[in-house]
Amino acid sequence: MINCIITDDEPLAREGLANYVREVDFLHLTGTCENPLELMALLDKQPVDLIFLDIQMPKMNGIDFLKIVQNPPMVIITTAYPSFALEGFQLNVLDYLLKPITFDRFVKSANKAKDYHQLLTKSSSTSPQKVESEDDSFFIKCGNKYEKLYFEDILFIEGMQNYVTIFTNKGKYITLLNLKSLEQNLTSHAFLRVHKSYLVSTNKIDSIEGNEIFIQSHRIPISRNYREQVIAQVVNNKLWIK
Numbered sequence: 001m002i003n004c005i006i007t008d009d010e011p012l013a014r015e016g017l018a019n020y021v022r023e024v025d026f027l028h029l030t031g032t033c034e035n036p037l038e039l040m041a042l043l044d045k046q047p048v049d050l051i052f053l054d055i056q057m058p059k060m061n062g063i064d065f066l067k068i069v070q071n072p073p074m075v076i077i078t079t080a081y082p083s084f085a086l087e088g089f090q091l092n093v094l095d096y097l098l099k100p101i102t103f104d105r106f107v108k109s110a111n112k113a114k115d116y117h118q119l120l121t122k123s124s125s126t127s128p129q130k131v132e133s134e135d136d137s138f139f140i141k142c143g144n145k146y147e148k149l150y151f152e153d154i155l156f157i158e159g160m161q162n163y164v165t166i167f168t169n170k171g172k173y174i175t176l177l178n179l180k181s182l183e184q185n186l187t188s189h190a191f192l193r194v195h196k197s198y199l200v201s202t203n204k205i206d207s208i209e210g211n212e213i214f215i216q217s218h219r220i221p222i223s224r225n226y227r228e229q230v231i232a233q234v235v236n237n238k239l240w241i242k
Helices: 013-025 038-045 064-070 082-090 104-128 180-189 224-238
Strands: 002-008 027-033 050-053 074-079 095-098 139-140 143-152 154-160 163-168 171-175 192-197 196-199 207-209 212-215 217-220
Touching: 002 013, 002 038, 002 104, 013 027, 013 104, 027 038, 027 196, 038 050, 038 064, 038 104, 038 139, 050 064, 064 074, 064 082, 074 082, 074 104, 082 095, 095 104, 139 171, 143 171, 143 207, 154 217, 180 192, 192 224, 196 217, 207 224
Parallel strands: 002 027, 002 050, 050 074, 074 095
Antiparallel strands: 139 143, 154 163, 154 196, 163 171, 192 196, 207 212, 212 217
8 A cells, every 4th residue: 555645736646647547456555745844744753655846835935845856756746737747857756747637547547556666565575784694604513512603703713723613793602623624614704814824804803913903802923924915905995094
């Protein structure tokens, strides 16, 4: 269902559009008003999906309303003046209906709004703020237990011969893995070798001083062979200078 508001200073025009809305099963009229000032008050109380908006109205015209409103819903212009069409479309209106508006032309415009609304709804439902995917995490074996770790939680990794210690925001995990093989799997997730025994998450670095990297309360050494690469990849492209 698409909730809509009609804004027009002519009572007969408002009533005619309201009758059209009642004939379309996927439209629901939530209110009518005479000018954009009343419209803004209605939108503050109850956001809608679609506005049928006249242009020539007292106090403020429809074009001026579109220029000042932030994040407006879908807008269909309803006017007797074709000269505003270009300016209307430059302001991203969905359609432009010239009065007198026939019912078949109104239905075509309503269907356009329906298609666009469905596209917006589908995009919103398939793109939540955070989607967990296979690329977000991995498992390691710690003793007799399989632990799930998220890449974004890892601070750094310390290698010790045949095993590694993975330091995260939630604690540290020791597992029988080779640091070199871990490095190959982590290069696409913003991890960088800074020492023969250390990999760090570049996003978690708080500062670099001398030959040490600081991540929270941890101090990670930078070997001479890796220092130039570390500075180039971590600092140079984000360094603000005078």
